Amino acid sequence: MSVLVYTESENGKFKKTTYETVSYAKGIAEKMGTSVTAVAINAEDHAALGKYGADKVLTVSNDKLNKFNAEAYADVIAQAAKKEEAKVVVIGQSANDKYLAPLLAVELEAGYASNVVALPESTEPFQVKRSAFTNKGFNITEITTAVKVVGIAKNAYGLKENQADAAVEAFEPTLGEEDFAINIESVDKATNKVTIADAEIVVSGGRGLKGPENWGMIEDLAETLGAALACSKPVSDMGWRPHEEHVGQTGKPVASNLYIAIGISGAIQHLAGVNASKHKLVINNDADAPFFKAADYGVVGDAFEIVPKLTEKIKAFKAENN
Amino acid sequence: MKILVCISHVPDTTSKINFTDNDTKFDTNGVQFVINPNDEFGLTRAMWFKEKQGASVDVVNVGGKETESTLRKALAIGADNAIRVDTPATDGFQVAKQLAKVAKDGNYDLIIAGRESIDYNGGMVPGMLAKLIGANFVNTCIGLEVEDGKATAIREIEGGKETLTTDLPLVVAGQKGIVEESDLRIPNMRGIMMARKKPLNVVEPEQIDAQTKAVKFEKPAPKGETKMFDADNLDELVELLHSDAKAF
Numbered sequence: 096m097s098v099l100v101y102t103e104s105e106n107g108k109f110k111k112t113t114y115e116t117v118s119y120a121k122g123i124a125e126k127m128g129t130s131v132t133a134v135a136i137n138a139e140d141h142a143a144l145g146k147y148g149a150d151k152v153l154t155v156s157n158d159k160l161n162k163f164n165a166e167a168y169a170d171v172i173a174q175a176a177k178k179e180e181a182k183v184v185v186i187g188q189s190a191n192d193k194y195l196a197p198l199l200a201v202e203l204e205a206g207y208a209s210n211v212v213a214l215p216e217s218t219e220p221f222q223v224k225r226s227a228f229t230n231k232g233f234n235i236t237e238i239t240t241a242v243k244v245v246g247i248a249k250n251a252y253g254l255k256e257n258q259a260d261a262a263v264e265a266f267e268p269t270l271g272e273e274d275f276a277i278n279i280e281s282v283d284k285a286t287n288k289v290t291i292a293d294a295e296i297v298v299s300g301g302r303g304l305k306g307p308e309n310w311g312m313i314e315d316l317a318e319t320l321g322a323a324l325a326c327s328k329p330v331s332d333m334g335w336r337p338h339e340e341h342v343g344q345t346g347k348p349v350a351s352n353l354y355i356a357i358g359i360s361g362a363i364q365h366l367a368g369v370n371a372s373k374h375k376l377v378i379n380n381d382a383d384a385p386f387f388k389a390a391d392y393g394v395v396g397d398a399f400e401i402v403p404k405l406t407e408k409i410k411a412f413k414a415e416n417n
Numbered sequence: 418m419k420i421l422v423c424i425s426h427v428p429d430t431t432s433k434i435n436f437t438d439n440d441t442k443f444d445t446n447g448v449q450f451v452i453n454p455n456d457e458f459g460l461t462r463a464m465w466f467k468e469k470q471g472a473s474v475d476v477v478n479v480g481g482k483e484t485e486s487t488l489r490k491a492l493a494i495g496a497d498n499a500i501r502v503d504t505p506a507t508d509g510f511q512v513a514k515q516l517a518k519v520a521k522d523g524n525y526d527l528i529i530a531g532r533e534s535i536d537y538n539g540g541m542v543p544g545m546l547a548k549l550i551g552a553n554f555v556n557t558c559i560g561l562e563v564e565d566g567k568a569t570a571i572r573e574i575e576g577g578k579e580t581l582t583t584d585l586p587l588v589v590a591g592q593k594g595i596v597e598e599s600d601l602r603i604p605n606m607r608g609i610m611m612a613r614k615k616p617l618n619v620v621e622p623e624q625i626d627a628q629t630k631a632v633k634f635e636k637p638a639p640k641g642e643t644k645m646f647d648a649d650n651l652d653e654l655v656e657l658l659h660s661d662a663k664a665f
């Protein structure tokens with residue numbers, strides 16, 4: 096019996112969130128007095144998983160799995176879980192993780208808790224805290240099945256170094272035609288852009304910016320910070336910015352370390368989707384804008400004046416401290 | 418083509434979220450319920466198939482009698498039949514199992530659900546349903562075409578999208594993009610009148626045990642003070658973004 100953790104990778108590389116997922120699995124394993132087994136598909140640098148607490152890594156290498164395929168990946172993880180007799184399977188909550196998790200849960204006859212934000216408060220009974228109502232509440236969920244699938248939300252637990260010597264073991268799952276009933280015809284992905292899902296910092300603009308021609312300063316700030324770009328719903332509805340940048344309750348969720356909202360009023364549907372961010376900076380010329388109440392830092396004033404100034408000051412600070 | 422659209426009945430996006438009974442229940446007092454926004458996008462796509470390619474569209478909800486107003490709204494938008502599985506929704510698995518029975522009995526070619534319900538944010542019912550009935554599954558679907566029993570779907574991925582092809586039967590979990598916001602329909606008077614005459618079948622639930630249970634609810638901790646900075650003095654802010662937020 097061990098805690099099994101699925102370690103997502105992209106082009107062979109683990110992401111920071113993967114190490115967070117492993118850290119979390121280690122936290123559960125300690126509570127249960129057991130070890131952590133990671134399962135990695137077509138990834139390199141397995142030793143890095145040991146740094147965050149993996150005692151063993153099952154490595155799968157198979158050309159058929161080069162492109163993500165939810166059914167096939169869920170099948171691989173399920174087979175690994177059965178082999179290890181895992182009672183708890185930990186996954187992240189990336190788009191791909193969320194795609195495969197329900198398939199995995201049914202395969203393992205396991206109860207699944209998504210958007211989990213903390214270690215179990217108790218492991219017998221197994222109770223975890225998860226975010227619900229689009230960040231407007233939390234719910235303590237008890238998983239009552241013998242095997243449990245837990246999805247840990249990004250940035251909720253953090254990285255915890257916990258050196259273990261990860262033993263690496265090749266694992267060959269049995270895959271059938273039914274695992275590949277979905278054909279991936281083409282992938283259209285900007286490779287040089289920071290995505291909202293991966294970004295540590297997100298810079299977001301609202302209707303207060305008056306028009307698409309004013310986004311230059313937003314882009315400059317984002318570039319200076321290595322941040323992803325986002326926007327409020329009306330901004331994407333009016334076509335000022337692409338739909339992929341729409342964040343909020345009906346857009347993409349944001350759970351970054353820092354969220355910078357510029358010319359955004361802070362409507363309840365917007366806040367719900369971005370509230371999971373650790374720190375929030377709001378720049379708005381209306382001191383009564385509701386967003387200020389939800390912010391950690393606020394600047395009241397004209398974005399057209401403040402944003403370029405802020406960018407310059409950050410550049411200067413970085414130059415001085417490097 | 419026979420289409421089933423899964424409709425989750427959720428608090429309106431502006432609702433204040435409160436809990437009662439010693440924080441063990443969601444407080445529905447004064448809360449307006451609506452069709453889950455992700456399902457509304459999916460339902461609209463189903464209407465497109467009905468009108469452009471010829472399809473029948475059933476809608477289904479697993480829930481108590483209180484959800485019938487939401488199903489009636491879906492009928493007013495243009496669905497042909499509504500089904501309510503008469504049992505409270507207790508967890509994602511229990512709902513998926515109940516839906517699986519409806520899906521099997523109705524022999525649907527295409528099942529459209531939503532990426533997630535905006536109340537419990539489970540994001541699990543559609544995938545579980547697909548697996549339970551042995552159908553193919555596409556999550557975060559932002560484009561869908563069906564031609565001669567073959568589906569082409571666009572899935573939103575982090576930083577982009579991918580195009581997938583697969584066979585029916587298929588379950589998709591949709592969101593904004595499967596149709597645009599401007600395509601959404603507000604039920605008109607005629608639609609509402611017609612909806613009154615359309616069948617709303619109440620079916621008995623299967624006996625199914627949930628796999629999870631909500632033990633307690635909590636509201637987010639009240640936020641600390643907002644630190645306000647003068648537009649003329651951004652240095653202190655930059656310092657805090659560095660030392661406190663660790664942004665750079």
Ligand SMILES: Cc1cc2nc3c(=O)[nH]c(=O)nc-3n(C[C@H](O)[C@H](O)[C@H](O)COP(=O)(O)OP(=O)(O)OC[C@H]3O[C@@H](n4cnc5c(N)ncnc54)[C@H](O)[C@@H]3O)c2cc1C
Nearest residue numbers: 301302303327328343344345346358359360362380381398
């Ligand atoms: C069902 C539903 C779902 C929704 N989902 C979402 C969602 O997912 N995401 C989302 O964002 N919205 C969503 N909305 C819309 C939401 O209710 C708001 O309408 C929207 O968030 C407002 O966008 P905004 O803040 O950019 O614009 P506004 O509310 O118009 O705010 C503009 C702000 O800019 C400020 N401003 C103006 N000029 C300047 C200046 N020169 N410098 C600095 N500040 C300035 C103003 O003071 C104001 O506060 C949803 C609505 C509904 C009904």
Ligand SMILES: Nc1ncnc2c1ncn2[C@@H]1O[C@H](COP(=O)(O)O)[C@@H](O)[C@H]1O
Nearest residue numbers: 423478479530531533534539540541542
């Ligand atoms: N009680 C329910 N009845 C019918 N469909 C549901 C129900 N709950 C969830 N669904 C469907 O499953 C999707 C995802 O819900 P969830 O897994 O709860 O986040 C929703 O958008 C609906 O399409």
